[in-house]
Amino acid sequence: PDSRQPLDGLQQVDQEIRLAGIRRLEANGLALEANEEWENAIGVYEEILKIDGDLQFAKQGLAKAKQRAQINQTLNTYIDDPDSLSAPATMQAATKLLLDLSRILPAGPRLIDQKSSLSRLLKRAATPLDVMLVSDGATGVSILRVAQFGAFQSQQLSLRPGVYVAVGVRAGYRDVRIEFRVAPEIEMKPIVVQCEEQI
Numbered sequence: 001p002d003s004r005q006p007l008d009g010l011q012q013v014d015q016e017i018r019l020a021g022i023r024r025l026e027a028n029g030l031a032l033e034a035n036e037e038w039e040n041a042i043g044v045y046e047e048i049l050k051i052d053g054d055l056q057f058a059k060q061g062l063a064k065a066k067q068r069a070q071i072n073q074t075l076n077t078y079i080d081d082p083d084s085l086s087a088p089a090t091m092q093a094a095t096k097l098l099l100d101l102s103r104i105l106p107a108g109p110r111l112i113d114q115k116s117s118l119s120r121l122l123k124r125a126a127t128p129l130d131v132m133l134v135s136d137g138a139t140g141v142s143i144l145r146v147a148q149f150g151a152f153q154s155q156q157l158s159l160r161p162g163v164y165v166a167v168g169v170r171a172g173y174r175d176v177r178i179e180f181r182v183a184p185e186i187e188m189k190p191i192v193v194q195c196e197e198q199i
Contacts, residue, residue, distance in 0.1 A: 029058075032044060134193070
């Protein structure tokens with residue numbers, strides 16, 4: 001009854017079960033990394049660190065997975081809203097990210113596809129398109145954050161893809177605000193900005 005052997009044996013069994021669980025989770029984490037499923041890999045490495053918080057491979061895996069998940073989220077934000085890339089600060093940040101991504105080796109198919117999409121969208125955002133503004137010669141026209149044009153009959157200008165707001169002002173008339181989108185994939189019709197409703 002006083003023997004330590006049964007207790008030692010049970011501890012060894014527990015230790016072996018624990019190590020087998022860690023090995024299984026490690027293999028799962030590496031498979032998720034290979035598939036570029038970074039958000040799921042975070043969960044696996046956190047689970048390993050709950051079992052043993054000192055495991056170096058799990059700490060490194062968690063740090064890498066968190067970094068790559070953040071990159072993935074940022075890429076998707078840019079790709080899902082390509083018009084935002086026309087803003088100079090956003091374009092600069094996206095271009096820097098693209099340069100940083102060239103240092104990630106090896107790059108998996110998902111990352112290669114995202115890099116290609118972002119590169120194409122940055123070219124799209126940097127290419128101005130012709131826009132025709134039409135007015136009545138009496139309305140003062142401006143485009144917010146672009147320029148003030150004053151009164152005119154028609155005016156052609158080049159704008160990068162994005163969403164813009166044209167404002168028309170005329171004494172004795174209600175101001176008008178027209179939001180319009182500039183994009184290569186839509187047919188650009190003339191933007192009519194004129195105050196017609198008398199006050």
